[in-house]
Amino acid sequence: MAQLIRLFNSDLIKLKRTYIVLIHFCIVLVGIGLFLGYYNISGYDSISKIVAYLQVIAIAFPLLSSIMCSMCVEQEYYSGNYKYILTASNPKYLTLMSKYIILICLGFGATLVSVLGFKFGINTIFNDNLFTLSFYMISILILVGSNLFEYILHLFLSLRFGKGASIGVGIVETLLSALLLTGLGDGIWQYIPCAWGVRFVSVWASFSSSKEIESIQEFQLIGLICGFATIFAFVILCIWFSKWEGKKSEE
Template sequence: MLQLIKLIKADIMKLKSTQMIWMHLYIPLLGLIIFLGYYSVTPWSSFGKISVYLQVLCIVFPVLIAIITSMVADQEYTAGGFQNILISSEPKYLTFTSKLILFLLLGTLSTILAVMGFYIGYSFIENNIYPININLAVVGILIGSNVFLYIIHFFLSFRFSKGVSIGVGIAESLASALFLTGMGDGRWPFIPSSWSIRFVESLLMKYQNVGSIFIDPDLYLGVIIAIVATILSFVTMSVWFTRWEGNKLEE
């Protein structure tokens, strides 16, 4: 545990010379300004405004994850062809774990800013129809549902290239938008990028229809698949990283 803490501190020091920490502040703040400014003049219903904002958050997450992880991979590759991260810990997977923890923490802070900032800002425009506990639940869903994507994109960025990682991220964002429609019924639990948007929509709909017995028939399957896939992906990535020798397939 002590070694892991030291690795996280070292990763924080590395990020201080980059824009990655600031990106986790600038991007949600920019989104807040755009959406709150637009919502102050648009005649949409409160449910429609809040739902669309949260849907957009879910849709852009895969692309942002791809960009962030590819920047980390490029930084490590430029610093010494990945050799620094391969010799900085024993066992080696602790290095990957420290980076994953750090970016999950940054992602959590960024998500809290995006969701709770919207909750506070929207309260000055109209009465907020969702209480603070629902918004906090949304934060938990967004982070928990995207741990799998962080792990996958770390692999794509380190093993292949930023082009591959970002390309997959764009495809995932498009899939999450498409699978929010009827096209995703019965299929979305098997598409990781659609987990967050479906879970959030289920939460909002259930709150709006208190007492209703309706529940997305695929919801429980989606939760089980998400949990199992996330655990397996972390174990698989840890094993792969331990055996990895720094080889990278260039663009």
């Protein structure tokens, strides 16, 4: 644990030399401004405005996580051809865990600002108090938790195949998650990780507004399965990374 904390602190220091944190929160602030500006001139009802905003965050998550993972990995590549992450810890996968925790913390922070900033704007501009603070906080946990698998996937893609592959897959996933929000995703979305966020946050919003107990109970089991799949994927990633020697396929 002490070694992991040391690695985490080291990664925090490295962030000061990059634009990763700035990019996270610039995207968030621009997104809040655009949505509040659009909703101010649109005729959407209040519930639709809130749900649509949360869905857009979920849809954008795979692409944004692919960009952040690739930037984080690229920093290690240019600072010494992965020498630090391959030699800084024993066992080797602790450096990967540190990167993963950093990315999750940044994603959580950006999502927190995005959702609560939108709540503040919606309350101020439209005097809208349809949902409680607990609804928004649980929505944040759902959005981040549903996309833990995405960080695992894109860390692997960035390390093994490079920046282009990770971002390319992220673009496809974002388009696919939007498509699977429709009826085309019924019955198959639970097998496609990029759709987890948008589906889970949609059913949570539906439950919070109409208290449909049956739908939330069905999704609880699916949520447990997705959680086990994420843990299993992370274990596989750590095993792979322990044997990885710093080479990408493009080399």
